[in-house]
Structures are given as C-alpha cells and as structure tokens.
Amino acid sequence: MPHPRRRFIQQFALAGVALALGRAHAAPAGAKSTPAQDTTPGYSTFAALVGREFSAHHEASPTTSLELAEVVRPKSLRGHPDAQKAREQCFTLIFRGEAGQRLPQGIYRLDMPGLAGFDAFMSPVGGGDSYQVVFNRI
Numbered sequence: 001m002p003h004p005r006r007r008f009i010q011q012f013a014l015a016g017v018a019l020a021l022g023r024a025h026a027a028p029a030g031a032k033s034t035p036a037q038d039t040t041p042g043y044s045t046f047a048a049l050v051g052r053e054f055s056a057h058h059e060a061s062p063t064t065s066l067e068l069a070e071v072v073r074p075k076s077l078r079g080h081p082d083a084q085k086a087r088e089q090c091f092t093l094i095f096r097g098e099a100g101q102r103l104p105q106g107i108y109r110l111d112m113p114g115l116a117g118f119d120a121f122m123s124p125v126g127g128g129d130s131y132q133v134v135f136n137r138i
Contacts, residue, residue: 040118040135042088047071049112054095056122057109064103066095066110066131080138089137095122097129 049068056064072092080086097103105123110133120133 040120041115043071043073043091044088045115046091046093049115052112055111056095056103057111058103058106060106061103064097064101066097068093069096069130070094082138086138089135091135093133093135094125095131095133097131099129101129103131 046068050071052068054066054068056066058064070093072094073087074090074092077083077086077090080090102124103122106121107119108122109117109119110122111117120135122131122133124130125132
C-alpha cells in the first residue's frame with residue numbers, strides 16, 4: 001500500500017486533472033450541456049515523447065522548461081471493464097526540471113511544439129526536481 005502522503009498527493013492530483021480537463025462552458029438556462037471534448041493525447045502518444053522538452057506555464061512561476069522523463073502505467077488495472085481503454089487513458093507523466101528549481105504544485109499549461117497544449121495539475125514528487133501529472137480518464 002502506498003505511503004499515506006503519496007496516496008493523498010495522487011488523489012489530489014487526480015482531482016486537479018479531472019477539474020482541469022473536465023471544464024465545460026456554462027450554457028444558457030434551459031440549454032442542454034454537453035461534456036467538454038478531451039483532446040489530451042493518451043499513453044501511446046506521450047510514451048513516444050519521452051526525452052522531449054515541454055514548456056510549463058503557471059501564474060505564480062516563470063515559464064519553465066521540463067523534460068518528459070517517464071510515462072508510467074498503473075500497476076493494476078483490475079476492476080476496469082475495458083482494460084484496453086484503461087491502458088491508454090490511465091497513466092502518470094514524470095517530468096524532470098532544472099536542478100535546484102522547485103515549482104509549486106498547481107494547474108499548469110503544458111506545451112510542446114507539434115502537440116496541442118493542455119492544462120493539468122502538476123505536483124512535485126520526491127525531494128528533487130521531479131514532477132508528476134496523473135491521468136485517469138476512465
């Protein structure tokens with residue numbers, strides 16, 4: 001079982017990702033609302049981008065360059081009715097920043113040339129210069 005603090009951070013990150021990716025625009029009274037279309041790529045797209053640089057934009061920090069260091073799938077996908085979909089849509093991005101630089105956790109705009117930018121909740125992991133973005137779109 002994960003350490004309680006790590007589990008809290010993971011759950012908090014999931015809530016932030018859900019909030020950032022699930023924003024729907026307000027509709028006039030009486031109008032049917034439709035869920036926002038998620039255009040963020042899945043696991044296979046990000047796995048091919050390991051080692052590439054992303055720009056991270058946050059209102060409380062200057063724009064920062066981060067390297068996509070790793071894309072991690074969950075250890076278990078037990079309980080998901082569609083395992084193939086879960087393998088593509090449940091994953092964690094691990095970014096590495098510059099040594100000695102600490103970014104605050106929060107919602108960042110992540111951009112990379114050739115990839116549509118997206119908003120995601122990013123949090124520091126470990127005591128170094130690594131950050132995680134957790135996706136769970138099931």
